[in-house]
Amino acid sequence: MSTWSEAGPRTVEQHAAAVAALLGPTGTETVPLADASGRVLAEDLSAGVALPPFDNSAMDGYAVRAAELAGASESAPVELPVAADLPAGRTDVPALEPGTVARIMTGAPVPEGADAIVPVERTDAGTERVRITAAPEPGAFVRRAGEDTTAGAVLLTAGTVLGAPQIGLAAAVGRPVLPVRRRPHVLVLSTGSELVAPGEPLQPGQIYESNGTMLAVAVREAGATAELLSFVPDDVERFRAVLADRASGTGPDRPDLVLTSGGVSAGAYEVVKDAMTGHGVEFGKVAMQPGGPQGCGRLDLGGTSVAVATLPGNPVSSLVSFEAFVRPALRAAMGHPAPARPVVSARLAGELSSPAGKRQFRRGVLDATTGTVAEVGTAGSHLIAALARADCLIDLPAATTSVADGEPVAVWLLDT
Ligand code: AMP
Ligand code: MG
Numbered sequence: 272m273s274t275w276s277e278a279g280p281r282t283v284e285q286h287a288a289a290v291a292a293l294l295g296p297t298g299t300e301t302v303p304l305a306d307a308s309g310r311v312l313a314e315d316l317s318a319g320v321a322l323p324p325f326d327n328s329a330m331d332g333y334a335v336r337a338a339e340l341a342g343a344s345e346s347a348p349v350e351l352p353v354a355a356d357l358p359a360g361r362t363d364v365p366a367l368e369p370g371t372v373a374r375i376m377t378g379a380p381v382p383e384g385a386d387a388i389v390p391v392e393r394t395d396a397g398t399e400r401v402r403i404t405a406a407p408e409p410g411a412f413v414r415r416a417g418e419d420t421t422a423g424a425v426l427l428t429a430g431t432v433l434g435a436p437q438i439g440l441a442a443a444v445g446r447p448v449l450p451v452r453r454r455p456h457v458l459v460l461s462t463g464s465e466l467v468a469p470g471e472p473l474q475p476g477q478i479y480e481s482n483g484t485m486l487a488v489a490v491r492e493a494g495a496t497a498e499l500l501s502f503v504p505d506d507v508e509r510f511r512a513v514l515a516d517r518a519s520g521t522g523p524d525r526p527d528l529v530l531t532s533g534g535v536s537a538g539a540y541e542v543v544k545d546a547m548t549g550h551g552v553e554f555g556k557v558a559m560q561p562g563g564p565q566g567c568g569r570l571d572l573g574g575t576s577v578a579v580a581t582l583p584g585n586p587v588s589s590l591v592s593f594e595a596f597v598r599p600a601l602r603a604a605m606g607h608p609a610p611a612r613p614v615v616s617a618r619l620a621g622e623l624s625s626p627a628g629k630r631q632f633r634r635g636v637l638d639a640t641t642g643t644v645a646e647v648g649t650a651g652s653h654l655i656a657a658l659a660r661a662d663c664l665i666d667l668p669a670a671t672t673s674v675a676d677g678e679p680v681a682v683w684l685l686d687t
Pocket of ligand 1: 461462463465466478479480481482483532533534535536583584585586
């Protein structure tokens with residue numbers, strides 16, 4: 272079988288599939304409702320109780336027998352004794368005797384025998400006796416048991432992404448916890464002898480390390496968990512030692528994926544490439560820009576192995592590659608129904624040229640009201656300040672060499 276580099280560059284789709292194939296579906300864990308936000312439901316949720324669980328009042332007013340009030344009006348009120356007072360939460364509701372009414376609050380159980388609620392506004396609000404000035408239809412303002420859902424009905428199916436309404440529903444049917452798909456755990460490790468931690472003084476020739484922090488945040492925003500390791504210089508032995516120490520465990524903090532940045536290009540001192548070539552990780556080109564040099568595979572750690580995706584070091588390349596390959600793979604692994612970013616079509620404001628044979632992701636700002644997108648910065652893969660102003664990626668197909676002002680382009684929405 273030919274290797275990736277011999278076979279020529281991969282397409283974005285091919286490399287995305289290769290990275291996704293490294294991650295199996297994650298298992299299930301049970302979390303309290305408050306921690307379920309954004310998680311993917313692992314099993315169908317069925318209703319433990321009907322909703323509403325009992326017939327109850329939709330209004331503050333009086334529970335009545337509708338037939339006893341036929342003909343009641345402003346000019347011909349009907350007066351009846353108030354036999355009971357029913358606040359919400361009352362559990363010992365007496366049956367309604369004929370010829371009486373019960374004062375009732377919203378959410379209180381409708382007493383047996385009553386078949387309608389008269390809102391307090393259509394009465395004199397009496398507490399011993401009450402004058403009623405409207406004739407209710409049978410069933411008026413009664414919220415029927417089970418009209419929202421019956422007990423046992425499937426309310427949410429496995430694969431649903433849980434947000435506030437879904438978690439509220441789980442609570443409403445009495446669930447304190449939910450089974451959700453486990454988040455993949457990602458170790459993030461940057462490489463480069465030029466890197467200095469933010470906060471430290473910079474020597475000439477040094478730069479602040481930014482990819483590690485940026486990628487760890489991106490991993491968490493994708494819904495996975497990240498452990499950011501301290502970056503290592505371009506030293507194969509140091510790099511290998513960190514991986515052997517941190518990636519080969521068998522405990523619960525064992526990573527599902529190791530994500531590296533830097534050290535995968537064609538130069539000398541390509542520490543990631545040098546340390547992993549021949550140990551299960553393949554390196555080659557993807558026909559894209561930025562983010563051409565890539566690698567992925569299962570790194571052999573002697574008796575065990577770990578999934579690895581190696582991203583290039585230029586900050587824009589790193590994040591664009593993350594968006595194209597890693598984010599969708601992580602989300603697919605945790606069962607997310609829509610692993611990819613939403614893509615919309617927008618009209619380009621300005622013109623762009625793009626290299627033939629490479630799919631290009633330019634950084635853009637979308638104006639949703641006019642449906643136009645404008646580039647921020649230029650194609651340079653080091654322009655992190657422009658990246659930070661962008662809210663989308665403009666996806667230019669490999670065959671595209673120029674786009675005219677006003678032409679439609681595909682746009683990946685990043686800020687959702
Ligand atoms: P490399 O892929 O290691 O050849 O790096 C390509 C470019 O990205 C170089 O200009 C590096 O200095 C820069 N770079 C690499 N890693 C990082 C990082 N972790 N943070 C910021 N810049 C980086
Ligand atoms: Mg480097």
